[in-house]
Amino acid sequence: MSFSTKEYFVRETYKSVRRNGFMSAACISTVAVSLLILGLFLLLSLNTNNLAQYLESQVQISVYMEDSCTADELKATEATLKKLPGVVKVTAISREEAKKRFEERLGDQKQLLNALGESNPFPASFDVQVDSPERIKELTPKIGELAKVETAKFGREVVEQLFSLSRIIRFGGLILVFFLAMGTLFIISNTIRLTVFARRKEVTIMKYVGATDWFIRWPFLLEGMTLGFLGAVVASFFLDSVYGAMLGRIHSTLAFLPMLPATPLLYYVTVFLLLIGVGIGALGSYISLRKFLRV
Amino acid sequence: MNNVSKVYGSNTALTDINVHIQPGEFVFVVGPSGAGKSTFIKLCFREVLPSSGSIFVNGCDVIKMEPKEIPFMRRQLGIIFQDYRLLPDRTVYENVAFAMEVIETPHRKIKRRVLNVLDLVGLRRRADSFPGELSGGEQQRIAIARAIVNDPLLVIADEPTGNLDPETSWDIMEIFKEINDSGTTIVMATHDKEIVDGMGKRVLAIEKGRIVRDEQHGGYGYEL
Ligand SMILES: Nc1ncnc2c1ncn2[C@@H]1O[C@H](COP(=O)(O)OP(=O)(O)OP(=O)(O)O)[C@@H](O)[C@H]1O
Numbered sequence: 001m002s003f004s005t006k007e008y009f010v011r012e013t014y015k016s017v018r019r020n021g022f023m024s025a026a027c028i029s030t031v032a033v034s035l036l037i038l039g040l041f042l043l044l045s046l047n048t049n050n051l052a053q054y055l056e057s058q059v060q061i062s063v064y065m066e067d068s069c070t071a072d073e074l075k076a077t078e079a080t081l082k083k084l085p086g087v088v089k090v091t092a093i094s095r096e097e098a099k100k101r102f103e104e105r106l107g108d109q110k111q112l113l114n115a116l117g118e119s120n121p122f123p124a125s126f127d128v129q130v131d132s133p134e135r136i137k138e139l140t141p142k143i144g145e146l147a148k149v150e151t152a153k154f155g156r157e158v159v160e161q162l163f164s165l166s167r168i169i170r171f172g173g174l175i176l177v178f179f180l181a182m183g184t185l186f187i188i189s190n191t192i193r194l195t196v197f198a199r200r201k202e203v204t205i206m207k208y209v210g211a212t213d214w215f216i217r218w219p220f221l222l223e224g225m226t227l228g229f230l231g232a233v234v235a236s237f238f239l240d241s242v243y244g245a246m247l248g249r250i251h252s253t254l255a256f257l258p259m260l261p262a263t264p265l266l267y268y269v270t271v272f273l274l275l276i277g278v279g280i281g282a283l284g285s286y287i288s289l290r291k292f293l294r295v
Numbered sequence: 296m297n298n299v300s301k302v303y304g305s306n307t308a309l310t311d312i313n314v315h316i317q318p319g320e321f322v323f324v325v326g327p328s329g330a331g332k333s334t335f336i337k338l339c340f341r342e343v344l345p346s347s348g349s350i351f352v353n354g355c356d357v358i359k360m361e362p363k364e365i366p367f368m369r370r371q372l373g374i375i376f377q378d379y380r381l382l383p384d385r386t387v388y389e390n391v392a393f394a395m396e397v398i399e400t401p402h403r404k405i406k407r408r409v410l411n412v413l414d415l416v417g418l419r420r421r422a423d424s425f426p427g428e429l430s431g432g433e434q435q436r437i438a439i440a441r442a443i444v445n446d447p448l449l450v451i452a453d454e455p456t457g458n459l460d461p462e463t464s465w466d467i468m469e470i471f472k473e474i475n476d477s478g479t480t481i482v483m484a485t486h487d488k489e490i491v492d493g494m495g496k497r498v499l500a501i502e503k504g505r506i507v508r509d510e511q512h513g514g515y516g517y518e519l
């Protein structure tokens with residue numbers, strides 16, 4: 001393709017976007033809104049997934065000992081636990097410590113504990129950290145069968161609920177994204193249909209003087225891609241500020257939530273949105289051109 | 296063109312047409328309204344396909360041609376219509392240059408060639424006007440300039456003087472004669488008796504879709 005030809009395409013695209021100023025703007029805004037929602041869902045889904053993974057890695061097995069356990073037996077159990085495959089760290093919690101922790105957790109309502117008097121209902125326990133989430137399922141029943149161990153459990157429910165939540169978000173997002181994509185496709189192909197219609201005379205003349213079909217298509221394809229691209233740029237811009245503000249909020253109120261940091265994530269999401277925008281733009285124009293450019 | 300027929304639904308526009316046109320000829324296609332002249336013209340540049348028969352233009356089989364070859368066949372043709380078909384939002388110069396741009400001619404060649412053909416049709420000084428600012432005859436001259444700017448082997452015109460007064464029509468015919476003298480074949484459908492009689496070129500008369508007369512130096516042959 002020669003330089004003159006490329007210049008021609010760019011010039012025609014620019015002219016056409018400007019000539020249909022209002023339509024182009026409406027189209028770009030619609031694309032932007034769709035892509036913004038798509039981007040938000042993407043961020044939400046990535047974050048819940050990340051949260052679930054984080055919690056999963058935090059999960060530890062709590063091993064509660066029988067009350068009759070002696071100090072030697074505790075030592076022996078700790079040693080056994082440490083030798084189990086996949087165990088990374090074992091933290092011993094004595095009965096006194098357990099009581100103190102509970103006191104701390106009660107905070108203002110410490111006086112509730114007074115009812116217990118000098119007795120201590122809390123068992124001695126161990127927090128066992130393992131190297132992978134899969135180990136937990138395999139080790140927990142084994143530990144439960146050790147001598148002098150009352151129960152061994154882990155916080156499975158929370159993690160599994162989070163995973164299913166993340167699945168629901170992903171699935172719901174996928175459906176939503178599908179409809180948004182269809183809508184965007186429709187908007188873009190409609191806009192291009194209007195430009196093709198506005199320029200049907202030019203198209204006829206181009207055919208009469210022997211322009212190839214691809215030569216006729218290119219400016220329209222470029223126009224669709226430009227609209228999609230600009231929509232994606234607007235969407236990314238808003239997504240950037242929305243996510244930034246959200247991170248700020250969460251840091252100040254729910255600091256313990258592990259959120260994905262904005263910088264590499266938003267780069268990837270932006271690139272993704274731009275690709276989707278350009279792709280939908282190209283597809284949308286191609287669809288309306290197929291109908292209109294029959295030789 | 297061999298044994299060509301064209302049927303539009305239940306309408307038969309052309310029946311069993313056999314014509315050979317030599318390079319460099321000037322041929323008028325005449326006949327009453329609805330005879331099939333425009334259909335004949337459209338068949339030549341594959342605007343429509345015949346229902347049967349075969350058509351060769353500049354040695355290419357127009358019917359068996361792959362769709363992607365059509366543009367390249369059309370680059371060897373110059374097509375002119377009764378209603379000029381200029382782009383109103385482009386200047387005269389841009390209208391003519393457009394025909395070169397869309398077949399991917401480099402810039403530096405376009406300018407000289409466009410000014411040359413505008414000279415040929417005598418409208419170089421109107422290069423920056425818009426079609427709406429020109430008379431019908433001037434617009435048709437621009438359309439002719441656009442048709443010949445890519446050096447076609449064959450110029451096809453469907454009633455190019457149909458909207459013009461007799462005097463202006465003769466100006467247009469002068470240009471056609473000049474183009475023909477430089478070796479370009481011309482096929483022109485027309486109603487204009489005076490022009491056909493005055494030029495004394497080959498005449499194909501079509502009536503009800505059949506060729507009824509083919510004379511080397513014919514006249515219009517109908518009483519109006
Ligand atoms: N697209 C079409 N669909 C159906 N019938 C058509 C079509 N085009 C032309 N016809 C018919 O074919 C016949 C020939 O039409 P054509 O346009 O070739 O005539 P013509 O000789 O150019 O007439 P005129 O001098 O009025 O321009 C007519 O009967 C017309 O009604």
Ligand SMILES: [Mg+2]
Binds near residue numbers: 333334453
């Ligand atoms: Mg006609």
